[in-house]
Amino acid sequence: MRALIVDPEAPGRLRLGEAPDPRPAPGQVLVEVRHTSLNAAELWFAQQAAPGEVIGFDAAGVVVGAAADGTGPAPGSRVVGFAEGGGFGALRAMDVADVAVVPDGVDLGEAAALPVAAGTALRAFDQAGALLGRRVLVTGASGGVGGFAVQLARLGGAQVIAVAGSEDGRRWVAELGADEVVGAAGEATGPVDVVIDTVGGDQLSAGYSLLASGGSVQSIGWASGREAVLPVGSTLGSPVPKAIVSVYNGGGLTDRQAQLGRLLTLVAAGKLRVPVGWRGPWGKIADAVEALGSRSLRGKAILDIE
Numbered sequence: 520m521r522a523l524i525v526d527p528e529a530p531g532r533l534r535l536g537e538a539p540d541p542r543p544a545p546g547q548v549l550v551e552v553r554h555t556s557l558n559a560a561e562l563w564f565a566q567q568a569a570p571g572e573v574i575g576f577d578a579a580g581v582v583v584g585a586a587a588d589g590t591g592p593a594p595g596s597r598v599v600g601f602a603e604g605g606g607f608g609a610l611r612a613m614d615v616a617d618v619a620v621v622p623d624g625v626d627l628g629e630a631a632a633l634p635v636a637a638g639t640a641l642r643a644f645d646q647a648g649a650l651l652g653r654r655v656l657v658t659g660a661s662g663g664v665g666g667f668a669v670q671l672a673r674l675g676g677a678q679v680i681a682v683a684g685s686e687d688g689r690r691w692v693a694e695l696g697a698d699e700v701v702g703a704a705g706e707a708t709g710p711v712d713v714v715i716d717t718v719g720g721d722q723l724s725a726g727y728s729l730l731a732s733g734g735s736v737q738s739i740g741w742a743s744g745r746e747a748v749l750p751v752g753s754t755l756g757s758p759v760p761k762a763i764v765s766v767y768n769g770g771g772l773t774d775r776q777a778q779l780g781r782l783l784t785l786v787a788a789g790k791l792r793v794p795v796g797w798r799g800p801w802g803k804i805a806d807a808v809e810a811l812g813s814r815s816l817r818g819k820a821i822l823d824i825e
Contacts, residue, residue, distance in 0.1 A: 523575070523607035523804055524820075525568045531808030532565040533607070535801065541605060543612035550598060550613060554631040555606045557807050557820040558663065559742065568616045572652045573739030575606025578613070579621065579631035580824075584623060591615035599779060601634035603770040606802075609824055611636075617770075619779035622787040629793035630783065632819040637782050637791070638775070639768040640671055640715065643737035646764055647713045650675030656726055657681050658704055659717035660697065661688030663740055663819045665793040669695045674790060680707045682722065692816045695794065701754035704729070713737065720745030723763075733759035739766045768823045794818030800825050 524536040533810045543549045556577035564574050579599040582592050592598055592615075598620035605611045621630045644650060644765045655672040659665045660681035672679045673696045681697035681705050689700045701707050704714075710731035716723045719741030727736050728750055754761070785791035796818040797810045802825065810816045 521611045522573045522609060523801060525565055525570055525572045525574065527570060530805040531812065532568075533564060533804050533808065535804070536571075538608060540570065540610055541584070541608065545587040546590060546615055547612040548582050548586050548598070548615060550578065550580045550600070550611045550618075551580045551583045552580040552606070552609055552611050554579045554628040554778040555801070556583060556632045556635065556823050557811055558635045559740070559811060560635070561605050562808065562812060565765070566682055567581075572604075573608045575608070576601055576603065577634045578602075578606040578611050578629050579627045580611070583610075586615050586703045591618060592620050593720045597621040598631040599627070599633060599783070601638070601770075601775060607822075615646060615776075616627050616773060617775045617785050620785060625783060625787050626694060626793075628823060629795065630797065630814060631784065632663070632793050632795065632821055633786070634775070635768070635781060636819060637667040637671075637793075638778055639771060640664050640668040640740055641744050641778060641782060642768045643715050643739060644671055644675060644713075646766065647735055647737055650677040650713070652676060653712035654680065654710070655713045655715065656704060656707055656711045656716045656729065657697075658722040658726060659683075659740070659742055660692040661685070661817050662717060662742075663794075664717050665715070666695055666818045667791070668690070669697050670791055672713075672715075674785070677713070680711065682707070682718075695792070697772065710734070712784075715739065718743045720747055723747040724749055727761070728753045728761065730761045732757045733761065735762040737764055737766050760819045767801050795821055797821070799823065
């Protein structure tokens, strides 16, 4: 099959090539992939993977082979799903539990942007608890996860403070519905009840210092690559403990199909916008890597399989 394969000589170590067709296990469907999504984590995995490997988490397409055990969607179904690897291939085998049927009217390309970015944001809010009337701080709000987090927090009834480093990014997150936009977490006014943090470093430290009693930092990423140092005394004196909680939305989860179903329902109803900052054919993977790696991208990068 055609695939984006790891190549140490290519920009971002990814280029179009060929790879063996996947062989589905009994509980997997075979999907003809039409669209995939580029995430920051994949730029890291491309640096670690062996030459010729097919990486990629997100994929949307059409089922061309039903699961041998009789479960899952039938051939011809439009689906989106997640797996740890294989998303950058023209064919992909995916566990039935990690696949959801895409409603009519939802663009398959936009659906491909949901599993990692929107799914991780939703996982964080599920861990944080009810949002109605609470204050939520989102760092890295102009990125893929951040853009979904801003919207999901608003849908949950929260007041949203978004952090974006550039003027363009701040305008962008304001358009997504943020109630307040600042250039750094330290510029926000506290207290806040939930911090959705994709940056780490100083932003995590500042966000933690703003937490109200019983609040939590939902730690999703560490884009800054810098250590987080908590101010002296910031962990003391809270009647209800404040927490820093790791967010995991990777392989082995049992509720992904339901999670994707929730997100697709919101998109189909026009309540959740899929923020797309770059979209093009997968042959232009170098352009997508440049957009994401330079941090100039607003929202998600979608690759259309040709």
